[in-house]
Amino acid sequence: MLIKVGLGDKIFMKIIEREETPNPAALKFIMDGPVVEGKPESFTLDEEDEYRGNNPLAKALFAVGAMEVFLCENYVSVTMFNESAWQYFINDVIFAIETHLSPEAKKAAIEEANKESVLDRIDVAAFPGLPDDEKRNIIDDLMEEMVRPTLANDGGGMEVLGVEGNQVSIKYQGACGSCPSSTGGTLRGIEKVLKGCLSPDLTVKIV
Secondary structure, eight states: OEEOOOOOTTOSSOEEEEEEOSSTTEEEEEESSOSOSSSOEEEEOOTTSOOOSOOHHHHHHHTTTEEEEEEETTEEEEEESSGGGHHHHHHHHHHHHHHHTSHHHHHHHHHHHHSOOGGGSSOGGGGGGSOHHHHHHHHHHHHHHHTHHHHHHTTEEEEEEEEETTEEEEEEEEGGGGOGGGGTHHHHHHHHHHHHHTOTTOEEEEO
16 A cells, blocks of 8 residues: 655655555655665664664664664665554654655765764774773773763763773763663673774773
8 A cells, every 4th residue: 555645845855655565563665765875774673672873764763663674775664563553653753764864864974974983093903002091092982982872862871980901991870870771781782892893802890
């Protein structure tokens, strides 16, 4: 079934059709312009039901109940946590898609992707041999770039207290301090970033 939808003239990129799929929990939103350039992109939640990526559209859709997001050519496919979720969140999904695929949003995403990373400024191979103070500064910059924005979305933050060899000490701030996942999924996520970007020998402890 095809259904015409839209949100008004103030949104720059429009959904022109909404198409049902064989999966009743998934809908396909066809846009009036290209969604991706090149290969399709797929986004899913991790085992803790969290999204740790940096795609703004995927982040916005996961915030309103999506379990999977697929971007391809001129359409967006969204799978919700169950079929009945659509009656409550359809308008939120439409708003997220149309605003995050506007020219302004795309331009901001490109600018963000082109920003210099802390990893571009350091010699990762030399990292293990650096003094602890230098390691701490690099890790703090990496957290600012890759971790703190996600924590801030949930009302929290984190501080890098220090580094001793391969042991990184952190302290959670705000809502993160009382969140049950802070000692599980969030901690593993931070450690995964450090191991993958800087050194596989790094470990993280909460103080």
